[in-house]
Amino acid sequence: MTESLADLTARLIDIARKAGADQADALARDGASTSIGVRDGKLEEAERSEGAEVGLRVILGKRQACVSSSDLRDAALAEMADRAVAMAREAPDDPYIGLADPEALSDLRDADALELCDPAEAPTPDALMQDALTAEAAARAVDGVTQVQSAGASYGSSRIWLAASNGFSGGYTRTHRQTYCTAIAGTGTRMERDSDGDTRLHQSDLRTPEEIGQSAGERAIARLGAVQPKTGRYPVLFDERISSSLIGHLLGAVNGAAIARGASFLRDHLGKPVLPEALCVIETPHRKRAMGSRPFDAEGLPTTRRAIIDQGRLTGWTLDLATARKLGMTPTGNAARGLTSPPSPAHWNIALTEGEASREDLIAQMGTGVLVTSLIGSTINPNTGDYSRGASGFWVENGQISHPIAEATIAGNLIEMLARIIPANDARPYLSQVVPSILIEDMSVAGQ
The missing domain is CATH 3.30.2290.10 (PmbA/TldD superfamily)
Structure with missing residues (x-):
């Protein structure tokens, strides 16, 4: 043209x-x-x-x-x-x-x-x-x-x-x-x-x-010989490859559209702790060379750095103009839209505070548990935060990776899970969602 x-x-x-x-x-x-x-x-x-x-x-x-x-x-x-x-x-x-x-x-x-x-x-x-x-x-x-x-x-x-x-x-x-x-x-x-x-x-x-x-x-090769894990309650380490999905559930719960519908497990948590005290979730839409960066949102409003979670506490919702007006709040510059749809709230670049321990340190800390490297399907209740997903990865015994596992189901409640996450220090800084491996010390694991 x-x-x-x-x-x-x-x-x-x-x-x-x-x-x-x-x-x-x-x-x-x-x-x-x-x-x-x-x-x-x-x-x-x-x-x-x-x-x-x-x-x-x-x-x-x-x-x-x-x-x-x-x-x-x-x-x-x-x-x-x-x-x-x-x-x-x-x-x-x-x-x-x-x-x-x-x-x-x-x-x-x-x-x-x-x-x-x-x-x-x-x-x-x-x-x-x-x-x-x-x-x-x-x-x-x-x-x-x-x-x-x-x-x-x-x-x-x-x-x-x-x-x-x-x-x-x-x-x-x-x-x-x-x-x-x-x-x-x-x-x-x-x-x-x-x-x-x-x-x-x-x-x-x-x-x-x-x-x-x-x-x-x-x-x-590492997945060869996978077996079902033993059913029980164990520590679960979400590998960095898939750990951003946990923060994704948090981001979905603070999306203004979900709040306006009353369909969020965090709807009553504004200003309250949702992560451990030392952790923050920061949105940085002006990062150079990042997939989620943009100078303005889909309504022409400025995009700015903001702490969605500050020292563990939820600071606010993610809002476009319409949801901000509905909730009586100020828009956050987070409108996204397609060619055939009106604007709706979305997130840009996200980073979770990293921990001091390496992934290997957290594996050693687990004792006996599960390292999850792949998630399959999901059953997430957006109102209650009840969480259940198919998973595969590796069985950890005595703080060391023992053998691959498959056909497992991990379950918990996102409110409780997020409140006790332990992050590693292995996040990839160039991704749009910079989230390290995350350990949750007690989850239900269903297998054989």
């Missing part, structure tokens, strides 16, 4: 106002991506996609509607705006919708300082395929790996632009580069599978394909 996204969104806002909208905002996105998959040393799939599309939200009084289109011709945009206005007239009233006041809008309108876009030249399809082949070969070279289920690499670049009738207009470009590998060890009914991968905004930060492939193979 020859028209800039800024001009496109401004034009669409103007069209929407002429169609009868009282307020409107538009989100435009374009980009291109290439992905390569290999198997048995040969190219298995190659995909290339590119395009542009735009989403429009119109507000009539206290009614709203969202539409989107990939047809950017004048006639198509006019039809799109007319359809949105007609839909809004039939929508139910919502007293809490509406754009932000102009004086509340972010002064930051780009992400240049956040380094979200890699200035290096995009890799060729051949370079991506070579990375995939290298990862596959590294996995195959691990003694005991019988096959590689999949290996691949991808690269993409996308631009977004947000504009609204309240005067906001801003956007930025984001890139990503990925390499992954999934290896299989064993044969027949004794096969085990595991994987590794890495995704970064800048190609120079990516781990080598050799390291990724070797890690996938070694992880698969």
Whole structure:
């Protein structure tokens, strides 16, 4: 497309106002991506996609509607705006919708300082395929790996632009580069599978394909001979690979949308301890080269660093404009939206305070227990925090890893679990969710 996204969104806002909208905002996105998959040393799939599309939200009084289109011709945009206005007239009233006041809008309108876009030249399809082949070969070279289920690499670049009738207009470009590998060890009914991968905004930060492939193979080998653990109550150590899921449940419980519905196990915990006293959960939307970074939210409000949990205490909810109005609070700059949906609360980069002990120290501290490296399915009651998930990993005996386990179920209550977590010091600082391995000293484990 020859028209800039800024001009496109401004034009669409103007069209929407002429169609009868009282307020409107538009989100435009374009980009291109290439992905390569290999198997048995040969190219298995190659995909290339590119395009542009735009989403429009119109507000009539206290009614709203969202539409989107990939047809950017004048006639198509006019039809799109007319359809949105007609839909809004039939929508139910919502007293809490509406754009932000102009004086509340972010002064930051780009992400240049956040380094979200890699200035290096995009890799060729051949370079991506070579990375995939290298990862596959590294996995195959691990003694005991019988096959590689999949290996691949991808690269993409996308631009977004947000504009609204309240005067906001801003956007930025984001890139990503990925390499992954999934290896299989064993044969027949004794096969085990595991994987590794890495995704970064800048190609120079990516781990080598050799390291990724070797890690996938070694992880698969380590799972061979897995058995069900003994049923009982044991310490459970959530490996750093999956520990962020626990903090994810906490973040879901402090999401303003859940609070507004009354569907949160933390709804009565504002200002109260929810984690051990020394721990904080910090949101940092302006981290450089981080997946969750952004200069402004989907309503044009500024994103800022905030302590969601400060010294163990819950400080506030995560709010977009509508949920903030509903709860009588101030928005936190956490609105996210798609092309066809209105804004809703979301979290950006998150970090849990790390501990002083290593993962190995916590394993030694456990005595007898379970190290969980993979979670399967879930039964989480958002109102009570009751927690039950399928798990696999390793049995720990006398403070040392003994053998792999599978087909286990771990259960507890998230309020009690979060209140006594013990973090290790092994978090990966470049991830969007920087969460170390987490030990919970008493959980129900169901197996044989």
